[in-house]
Amino acid sequence: MSETFDLLVKGGVVVSGGQARVMDIGVRSGVICALEDELASEGAEELLQADGMVVMPGMIDVHTHFNEPGFAHWEGFASGSASLAAGGVTTYIDMPLNGVPPTVNADILMRKGELGERESIVDFLLWGGLVPGNGEHLTSLAAGGVAGFKAFMSAPASTGEDEFRNVEALELFNGMKEIAKTGKILALHAEKQELLGPLYELNYAYGSARAYSESRPPICELDAVGQALLMAELTGCRLHFVHISTAEACDMIMRARERGIDATLETCPHYLVLSEEDLARLGAVAKCAPPLRSSSERERLWDALAAGKIDMISSDHSPCPIEMKRKDNMFDAWGGISGCQFSLELMLDHGHIRRGLPLSRIAEWTAENPAKRFGLFPRKGVIALGGDADLAIIDLKHKRSISAEEIAYKHKHSPYVGMEVQSRVMASVSRGRVVYRQSTGVEREARGKWIKV
Structure with missing residues (x-):
């Protein structure tokens, strides 16, 4: 019987701990619970397909x-x-x-x-x-x-x-x-x-x-x-x-x-x-x-x-x-x-x-x-078993000119507007919750935690 996950990130080049290799990431209750060459998709409540992309902390x-x-x-x-x-x-x-x-x-x-x-x-x-x-x-x-x-x-x-x-x-x-x-x-x-x-x-x-x-x-x-x-x-x-x-x-x-x-x-x-x-x-x-x-x-x-x-x-x-x-x-x-x-x-x-x-x-x-x-390691900062599922999924083949229209902060000006970049965040995951998809934008529900150290 395959494991069940709240979120499964499949096929990305996972970057962490000095390495970068293709792995699947299984997440349960906001925490990384599986890191394997391949994990079965059956039973995953949510799937993020990351083929051809890198997955960064x-x-x-x-x-x-x-x-x-x-x-x-x-x-x-x-x-x-x-x-x-x-x-x-x-x-x-x-x-x-x-x-x-x-x-x-x-x-x-x-x-x-x-x-x-x-x-x-x-x-x-x-x-x-x-x-x-x-x-x-x-x-x-x-x-x-x-x-x-x-x-x-x-x-x-x-x-x-x-x-x-x-x-x-x-x-x-x-x-x-x-x-x-x-x-x-x-x-x-x-x-x-x-x-x-x-x-x-x-x-x-x-x-x-x-x-x-x-x-x-x-x-x-x-x-x-x-x-x-x-x-x-x-x-x-x-x-x-x-x-x-x-x-x-x-x-x-x-x-x-x-x-x-x-x-x-x-x-x-x-x-x-x-x-x-x-x-x-x-x-x-x-x-x-x-x-x-x-x-x-x-x-x-x-x-x-x-x-x-x-x-x-x-x-x-x-x-x-x-x-x-x-x-x-x-x-x-x-x-x-x-x-x-x-x-x-x-x-x-x-x-x-x-x-x-x-x-x-x-x-x-x-x-x-x-x-x-700042006292967050190893809970945060790396992609590792038992750590918070905080992930950035990035397409390094995506070329674009940064535009003011894509800015999500309040006053939409920046010296980076108009700059050509070959890198695009396609999805962000905060403690196992997908908070951003390039296709649909930011998930605006506030669930951020105040971390005291």
């Missing part, structure tokens, strides 16, 4: 800005998670800023988590914030299950609402001492405000893409990374550097790890597939902080990735209404890139198809390493 995006609570007109759990599902992302960690209020104490954390469970289509974790004056709340945030804490070493963009402010050196050092006691991770936006302020004043009047890039040169990132690593060495605080944009910063962090400092880093698709020339060509839709770098720096970042100096890929999806990108002066435009729906496809196209990087490495950067770093 669902991506874990550790850096999204869905602006909940109170700011969902920019992006909310419902629209943001729908976009992730359409892009093969089955778990995400949402940042604490831009919500009204920001997530800087346990009461707001609970409010945000409960809202996410009502509205999110896929599973999620939440970052807490380290801001001036909230040191007394770090312990309760940690006890509340945050994935870690986020802090800025430079002034974050203002939403005109409750402000999430950057911490200066002494506040950062004291915060790191407190966070070290909790065992949690501190995620840092590493740009040095003491350098950015004067450079902003010097370049603002010019208002161009080039002036914006020159106002945030690599030294701002490198100086901040160096200071944070020294503080981590003194405090024992675990660090995670977000959206690193230079290969030299990757080298600095790797050398620190060799000295025993517990630090990881991410970069983002936009630093790997775009450059400062694209900022000049596309305008503020490609504006971010740190800014896009030169095409030669972009290639050095790919080299760092291939050499194992970058731990993971995240989107840093930072949405806004399109009107906030349409400014005469580049400095006045919102500084964030929208595009979380396309992270996995871009990495497969530019990393695997164009550069020949193994599918198993892509899976490490997008799923396995994030799961290991």
Whole structure:
């Protein structure tokens, strides 16, 4: 008698654990219960035929800005998670800023988590914030299950609402001492405000893409990374550097790890597939902080990735209404890139198809390493017996030009629109439930779970 499955995924090239081979995946009660060369279809309640496609672990995006609570007109759990599902992302960690209020104490954390469970289509974790004056709340945030804490070493963009402010050196050092006691991770936006302020004043009047890039040169990132690593060495605080944009910063962090400092880093698709020339060509839709770098720096970042100096890929999806990108002066435009729906496809196209990087490495950067770093492994991050059935089924022969019409997040702009890619997510599975099919779109019923770690 054949086994019965709630879901059976047949015939795909399954990528996980350093391997890629044709296998069938049987799922029962949201968990992978069978991985075999061939499983009988009889008795399966739902069948996903994946012949000729690859089956990746669902991506874990550790850096999204869905602006909940109170700011969902920019992006909310419902629209943001729908976009992730359409892009093969089955778990995400949402940042604490831009919500009204920001997530800087346990009461707001609970409010945000409960809202996410009502509205999110896929599973999620939440970052807490380290801001001036909230040191007394770090312990309760940690006890509340945050994935870690986020802090800025430079002034974050203002939403005109409750402000999430950057911490200066002494506040950062004291915060790191407190966070070290909790065992949690501190995620840092590493740009040095003491350098950015004067450079902003010097370049603002010019208002161009080039002036914006020159106002945030690599030294701002490198100086901040160096200071944070020294503080981590003194405090024992675990660090995670977000959206690193230079290969030299990757080298600095790797050398620190060799000295025993517990630090990881991410970069983002936009630093790997775009450059400062694209900022000049596309305008503020490609504006971010740190800014896009030169095409030669972009290639050095790919080299760092291939050499194992970058731990993971995240989107840093930072949405806004399109009107906030349409400014005469580049400095006045919102500084964030929208595009979380396309992270996995871009990495497969530019990393695997164009550069020949193994599918198993892509899976490490997008799923396995994030799961290991943030306490989700082996439940998530790999396709393995007993793990959550979080899957992305992708056609690597599907060529298209990314269009605004396919975007599922709220404000349908992105620097990736118009980009040619050879990769298409055909289906996404979250804990055994098909949450997206390319033929029918996103399953909008919210069943995402708030995962506390």
